[in-house]
Structures are given as structure tokens and as C-alpha cells.
Amino acid sequence: MKLLDKNNRIFIRFTAALLLFGSVLFYITVNYITRSEIDEKLEVSQQRAISFIQNGQPAPQFSPIVEVQIISEKTTSTGYSDTMVYDPIEKEDESYRQLISEENINGKIYRITNRTSLLESEDLILAIGGCTSALALLLFAWMYSRSSKRMWEPFQRHLDALRQFSLAQNEPITLASSKITEFEELRTALQQLTEKVRADYRNLKEFTENASHEIQTPLAIIRSKIEYLIENEAVSGEQMATLGTVYEAANRLSRLNQSLLLLTKIENQQFGERSPVSVNTIIREQVEMLGELTDSKNLQLRTELANDLKVNANQALVEILVKNLLENAIRYSQPNDAIFIKTATENITFSNPGKAAIEQPDRLFGRFQKQNNNGTSLGLGLAIVKKICEVNGWQVGYEYREGRHEFTVIFSC
Amino acid sequence: MKILIIEDEPALRETIAGYFLKEGFICEAAEDFHVALEKVTLYEYDLVVLDISLPGGNGLEVLRQLKKIHPETGVLILSAKNSLDDKIMGLDLGADDYLTKPFHLPELNARVKALLRRRVFKGSPNVVFEEIEIDPMNNVMQVHAKPVELTKKEYDLLLYFITNKNRVLTKAAIAEHLWGDYMDLADNFDLVYSHIKNLRKKIMQHGGNDYIKTVYGMGYKWV
Missing domain, CATH: 3.40.50.2300 (Response regulator)
Structure with a gap:
């Protein structure tokens, strides 16, 4: 539910209650005033009728407005009262206000009744009530349309700016100021929050990079000390095997660290110079370098390179992209498989045979994702591919088609 | 030096x-x-x-x-x-x-x-180890003064061994030297082993000695 709707709902309820209470009060007040007016009028008419009779003129008769009767003795049913009188013209009972008094004039007892129709005053009350309600409704509708659009506009703008905000863009959020205190407070709070988040993010990135750098030196020491130690003739076979395990672990850690450092550097856009890079040339170079590796596993590398595909990017990053995708295809191939590399005008596809589609393709490009416990794989290759695509505005996707795993990079340039 | x-x-x-x-x-x-x-x-x-x-x-x-x-x-x-x-x-x-x-x-x-x-030697003195002689400038290798056909990788491997003679070369160091960025894959495929096997065979076929010794759990050594 929109805040505005909620607000309006409360407003409607409140207004309805107010209108109801107001109209009751209004009715009572107006009724009281008109009644007293009518009573006064009746009193005057009554006096006029009495003086008429006292002056010896014939008693006025104008039913049902003025009725004069001569009665034998006084009754108690006198004074103001409301009554219903049958109107022969309208053929229905109509409400009247009447004043009855009994006067002893010239030895006779006159019972004088004066009446006034209440119909007019009720119409008046209704007319006033109707007008007031209509005005209140109009006012409400105007307020609604005004508040819904103009008042919430800064809020909508803040919301849009927040949706656009991205840490990767490395730019502070820009929020337009507003005259409304609450939105101005919101703006200040949002600016402070995003600044803090950006500073934290920067610190974290710097930390990651520094930590990776700092780890390299101790790793270099560990490795070189082991390499130095194994020269020693006194090291026994068993000790040598243990050292071998330590050495392998240190190597793995070192490669892992270098890959993470690479990821961070790509993320921080530290690969500056872009130039037109021929993807086909890079593929040919990499295929040549890998020829020996694929031969040893009896893999066939088939390339179908369309017209020269050029992308505007950093040469080193395109090399890493091709290398990682190719390495991935080789790693998950069985002996005698055929690996295809195809380029088209705007994309490149690497494919290798596979028995079934990968179960969670969305996790494929995450960090430390491995499809099998393949000894030397770090599980970072595809994450690096994805990161390279992200910083260049390219798309990378996986598909399982006709018994082959297909990885496609679309260069939207 | x-x-x-x-x-x-x-x-x-x-x-x-x-x-x-x-x-x-x-x-x-x-x-x-x-x-x-x-x-x-x-x-x-x-x-x-x-x-x-x-x-x-x-x-x-x-x-x-x-x-x-x-x-x-x-x-x-x-x-x-x-x-x-x-x-x-x-x-x-x-x-x-x-x-x-x-x-x-x-x-x-x-x-x-x-x-x-x-x-220092401005040009290249050949690298010599017993009956084996390498001309690094021209990528030529001879055993008992007779040329031996080696692949690029085998040649690099031999030179790496001889410049590091009497030292233990780990499989990782060899893989990195020969394959650079692709060392992981090479390591995975046991390519180091097959190259050493071939190099050994070629040297011995030409009457050379087997100088490559296996260091268990670690790598190889040229002695």
C-alpha cells in the first residue's frame, strides 16, 4: 500500500466522521434557530388574531394556517407543538408547527390555533448541508491530486538515484535538494550512508590488494628456503617427500594469491591502456602454445575464425580471457575429444563435449567453483573471465547444446 | 663473476x-x-x-x-x-x-x-657438460660432437638442467619455466615427466649418459 493511500484513507475516515458529526450539530443548530424564528412568527400571528377578535371583527379562519373555535371551557392542551395535518391538495400528511392558546374575550372562550408549515425550513437545511458536503469533497479531491504528485516528487527522485547507485562506478551519489524538511533529512542521511559505504568499500579493496602484495614476500621466502633446503644432501627421502608436500601447498597458495590479485586489479580497473585487439591473433597464439598440451591428451583443437574480430580492450586482459576459457575447455575434456573455437562478427564461442549439462550454471562463474575435484584447478578461471567481461561491458554465458558445453562471450562494441 | x-x-x-x-x-x-x-x-x-x-x-x-x-x-x-x-x-x-x-x-x-x-661473454660461449654441448645462440645441441634433433621444449629443458646442474629442480619450477602461465595444465598432464623421458632417450640414443636423476617426491636433478 502506498503511503499516500494510507494517508488518504486516514484522511477520508477522519473527514467522514467530521462531516457526520458536523452535520448532526449543524442540523440541531439550524433546526433550533428556525424553530425559534417560527415560534416568534406564530406568537405574532396569534396576537394579531386575538386583537382581531377583541376589536369585534369576525374571527379569522384559514385552515390549516389559522383556526378559531369557541369552546365551552378551557382545556390544558395549549402552547407550542409539532403536528401532522392532512393536506387535501397534496393528499398527504404534512408536518406543521402550531401554537394553541385559549383566550377569554368578551365572555367567550376562544381556542385559537396558528400553524406554519415546516417543509420550507427542512428544504433549506438540506440545501445548506448538501452544499457544504460537496465543497468538502471538492477540497479533498484537490488536495489528493496535489499531494500525490508534487509533494512526493523529491522522494521519487531520491529513490531513482539510489537505484542507479553502484559501488563499482566509483562516483558519489547525486541527490537534488528539496524544500521539505523530511526529504532533506533523508537526502543528507543517504549521502552520508553512501559515502561511508564507498569509503568502506575502498578500504576493503585496498586491503585486499595490499594483503595480496604482502603475502607474496613471505611466500617467496617459503619457496626459496625449501628450494635451498632440498639441495642439502643430508635431507632423507622421507623428509624430502614431506618438503615436497609443503612446497606444493606453498605453490598453490602463491598461484591462488596471484589469481586473487589479478581479480582485484581487474575490478579496480588497473589495466589501463586499451587498444584495438585482434581476437583471432590471440586465439592463434594461444592455440599454438597449447598445441603440445592438447597433443599429449589427444585432444583436437579446431578453430573456425570468421573475419578479423577486433575489440577495443586491454591486450593482456583479452589474452587472459582466451587463455582461461581455453584452459577450462581442455581441463574438462576427455582424451580424443574435439574442442571448437569459433569467432563471429561480435562473439567468440568455446565448446567441448560433455555428457550432461552443468547442474548449476549460474554458479559456474562464481569464485572457487569447481565442477570436480580436479587437482590443480583453483576455481578462479571463470570468475576472472566474468570480471573481465564486466569491466568491458561484455557478456559471457554458458549453454549446453547438442552434447557440448558452450561458453560464449559477446563483445558488444 | x-x-x-x-x-x-x-x-x-x-x-x-x-x-x-x-x-x-x-x-x-x-x-x-x-x-x-x-x-x-x-x-x-x-x-x-x-x-x-x-x-x-x-x-x-x-x-x-x-x-x-x-x-x-x-x-x-x-x-x-x-x-x-x-x-x-x-x-x-x-x-x-x-x-x-x-x-x-x-x-x-x-x-x-x-x-x-x-x-659478459658478448656473443655466446657454448654451454658444455661432459659429452654434451649446447650453442644457446643457435639453439643447437650436440652429443659427442654430433647434432641431436630436439624440440624447442626439450632444448629449453636441457639448458635449464645444465645451467642448474647439481641442483634439485622441482616439477613446478620446470613446468613454470617451460609453460609459463599454462604450468597448471602442464602439471596436470604430467608433461614434465614425458619431456624428461624423451630427452633422456634422445641423449642416450646418441651415446650420451643419463645424467637426470629422480628426486623422490620433489623433482629431478642433473648430476
């Missing part, structure tokens, strides 16, 4: 110096920018191993000064930063080679030897 090792990390400095001492080099070491600058100004070295990130100043400045006074000295840059800028700037300033930390000691040794062959 006199070399200077400029490296701020004591453990690494000692290990590198120890390694080159065994190779029969005269080793000196400098631990910071000022000592390094002083040494390269005062003395003459055949080769300087230079760490770029030094306390007290930039290693590239040391390189600049060194090249001013002794342009003929070979320089190999070491850096923890896998930075293209440092590499390009270093090579522009006259460094001969560039090695990123962490590195394998045999790799450093092989690079230093190659550098010295190019710089």
Missing part, C-alpha cells in the same frame, strides 16, 4: 646470496636504497639483481644511477608487483630481464646465467 643482490627482505637476500655462492660467484648484498646506491656507485659488478620496492627509495632510481656509471653491468629486476608499468619502465631504463616474486631459485639462476652469457 661478481654480483650484487639488492633485496630488502633478509631471508630472501640470504637465500639468493647463498644460492649464487654455490655457483661460484662473488656475492655482495644491499638491504636498502642508500646502501644499494652507494655500492653501485663505488664498485663495479658483472650483474645486479634488483628489487624495485626498497625501503628509502625506488629501485628504479638505483637502476638509473647504475646505468649512468656502469652501463655494461647486467641488471635483473625483481618485483612483488606484477605490474606492467614497472616492467616496461625497468626495461626502458636498461634492465635486461624481469622476474616477478615469488620466483623459483633455479629460474633466477637460469635467467642470471643467460644474462651473463649475453652480457
Whole structure:
């Protein structure tokens, strides 16, 4: 539910209650005033009728407005009262206000009744009530349309700016100021929050990079000390095997660290110079370098390179992209498989045979994702591919088609 | 052969110096920018191993000064930063080679030897080990003065072994030397083993001895 709707709902309820209470009060007040007016009028008419009779003129008769009767003795049913009188013209009972008094004039007892129709005053009350309600409704509708659009506009703008905000863009959020205190407070709070988040993010990135750098030196020491130690003739076979395990672990850690450092550097856009890079040339170079590796596993590398595909990017990053995708295809191939590399005008596809589609393709490009416990794989290759695509505005996707795993990079340039 | 090792990390400095001492080099070491600058100004070295990130100043400045006074000295840059800028700037300033930390000691040794062959011997004296002779300039190898056909990788492997003779070469160091960035895959495929097998076979077919010894759990050694 929109805040505005909620607000309006409360407003409607409140207004309805107010209108109801107001109209009751209004009715009572107006009724009281008109009644007293009518009573006064009746009193005057009554006096006029009495003086008429006292002056010896014939008693006025104008039913049902003025009725004069001569009665034998006084009754108690006198004074103001409301009554219903049958109107022969309208053929229905109509409400009247009447004043009855009994006067002893010239030895006779006159019972004088004066009446006034209440119909007019009720119409008046209704007319006033109707007008007031209509005005209140109009006012409400105007307020609604005004508040819904103009008042919430800064809020909508803040919301849009927040949706656009991205840490990767490395730019502070820009929020337009507003005259409304609450939105101005919101703006200040949002600016402070995003600044803090950006500073934290920067610190974290710097930390990651520094930590990776700092780890390299101790790793270099560990490795070189082991390499130095194994020269020693006194090291026994068993000790040598243990050292071998330590050495392998240190190597793995070192490669892992270098890959993470690479990821961070790509993320921080530290690969500056872009130039037109021929993807086909890079593929040919990499295929040549890998020829020996694929031969040893009896893999066939088939390339179908369309017209020269050029992308505007950093040469080193395109090399890493091709290398990682190719390495991935080789790693998950069985002996005698055929690996295809195809380029088209705007994309490149690497494919290798596979028995079934990968179960969670969305996790494929995450960090430390491995499809099998393949000894030397770090599980970072595809994450690096994805990161390279992200910083260049390219798309990378996986598909399982006709018994082959297909990885496609679309260069939207 | 006199070399200077400029490296701020004591453990690494000692290990590198120890390694080159065994190779029969005269080793000196400098631990910071000022000592390094002083040494390269005062003395003459055949080769300087230079760490770029030094306390007290930039290693590239040391390189600049060194090249001013002794342009003929070979320089190999070491850096923890896998930075293209440092590499390009270093090579522009006259460094001969560039090695990123962490590195394998045999790799450093092989690079230093190659550098010295190019710089000090101006051209190339052949690398000789008993009946085996290698001409690194022309990528030719002979056993008992008869040429042997080797693939590029086998040739590189042989040269790597001989420049690091009597030293244990781990499989990782060999894989990195031969395949660089693709070492993981090569390691996975046991390519090191198959190359060593082929190299051994070719040398023995031409009447050479088998000098490659397996070091269990670690790698291989040329003895």
C-alpha cells in the first residue's frame, strides 16, 4: 500500500466522521434557530388574531394556517407543538408547527390555533448541508491530486538515484535538494550512508590488494628456503617427500594469491591502456602454445575464425580471457575429444563435449567453483573471465547444446 | 663473476646470496636504497639483481644511477608487483630481464646465467657438460660432437638442467619455466615427466649418459 493511500484513507475516515458529526450539530443548530424564528412568527400571528377578535371583527379562519373555535371551557392542551395535518391538495400528511392558546374575550372562550408549515425550513437545511458536503469533497479531491504528485516528487527522485547507485562506478551519489524538511533529512542521511559505504568499500579493496602484495614476500621466502633446503644432501627421502608436500601447498597458495590479485586489479580497473585487439591473433597464439598440451591428451583443437574480430580492450586482459576459457575447455575434456573455437562478427564461442549439462550454471562463474575435484584447478578461471567481461561491458554465458558445453562471450562494441 | 643482490627482505637476500655462492660467484648484498646506491656507485659488478620496492627509495632510481656509471653491468629486476608499468619502465631504463616474486631459485639462476652469457661473454660461449654441448645462440645441441634433433621444449629443458646442474629442480619450477602461465595444465598432464623421458632417450640414443636423476617426491636433478 502506498503511503499516500494510507494517508488518504486516514484522511477520508477522519473527514467522514467530521462531516457526520458536523452535520448532526449543524442540523440541531439550524433546526433550533428556525424553530425559534417560527415560534416568534406564530406568537405574532396569534396576537394579531386575538386583537382581531377583541376589536369585534369576525374571527379569522384559514385552515390549516389559522383556526378559531369557541369552546365551552378551557382545556390544558395549549402552547407550542409539532403536528401532522392532512393536506387535501397534496393528499398527504404534512408536518406543521402550531401554537394553541385559549383566550377569554368578551365572555367567550376562544381556542385559537396558528400553524406554519415546516417543509420550507427542512428544504433549506438540506440545501445548506448538501452544499457544504460537496465543497468538502471538492477540497479533498484537490488536495489528493496535489499531494500525490508534487509533494512526493523529491522522494521519487531520491529513490531513482539510489537505484542507479553502484559501488563499482566509483562516483558519489547525486541527490537534488528539496524544500521539505523530511526529504532533506533523508537526502543528507543517504549521502552520508553512501559515502561511508564507498569509503568502506575502498578500504576493503585496498586491503585486499595490499594483503595480496604482502603475502607474496613471505611466500617467496617459503619457496626459496625449501628450494635451498632440498639441495642439502643430508635431507632423507622421507623428509624430502614431506618438503615436497609443503612446497606444493606453498605453490598453490602463491598461484591462488596471484589469481586473487589479478581479480582485484581487474575490478579496480588497473589495466589501463586499451587498444584495438585482434581476437583471432590471440586465439592463434594461444592455440599454438597449447598445441603440445592438447597433443599429449589427444585432444583436437579446431578453430573456425570468421573475419578479423577486433575489440577495443586491454591486450593482456583479452589474452587472459582466451587463455582461461581455453584452459577450462581442455581441463574438462576427455582424451580424443574435439574442442571448437569459433569467432563471429561480435562473439567468440568455446565448446567441448560433455555428457550432461552443468547442474548449476549460474554458479559456474562464481569464485572457487569447481565442477570436480580436479587437482590443480583453483576455481578462479571463470570468475576472472566474468570480471573481465564486466569491466568491458561484455557478456559471457554458458549453454549446453547438442552434447557440448558452450561458453560464449559477446563483445558488444 | 661478481654480483650484487639488492633485496630488502633478509631471508630472501640470504637465500639468493647463498644460492649464487654455490655457483661460484662473488656475492655482495644491499638491504636498502642508500646502501644499494652507494655500492653501485663505488664498485663495479658483472650483474645486479634488483628489487624495485626498497625501503628509502625506488629501485628504479638505483637502476638509473647504475646505468649512468656502469652501463655494461647486467641488471635483473625483481618485483612483488606484477605490474606492467614497472616492467616496461625497468626495461626502458636498461634492465635486461624481469622476474616477478615469488620466483623459483633455479629460474633466477637460469635467467642470471643467460644474462651473463649475453652480457659478459658478448656473443655466446657454448654451454658444455661432459659429452654434451649446447650453442644457446643457435639453439643447437650436440652429443659427442654430433647434432641431436630436439624440440624447442626439450632444448629449453636441457639448458635449464645444465645451467642448474647439481641442483634439485622441482616439477613446478620446470613446468613454470617451460609453460609459463599454462604450468597448471602442464602439471596436470604430467608433461614434465614425458619431456624428461624423451630427452633422456634422445641423449642416450646418441651415446650420451643419463645424467637426470629422480628426486623422490620433489623433482629431478642433473648430476
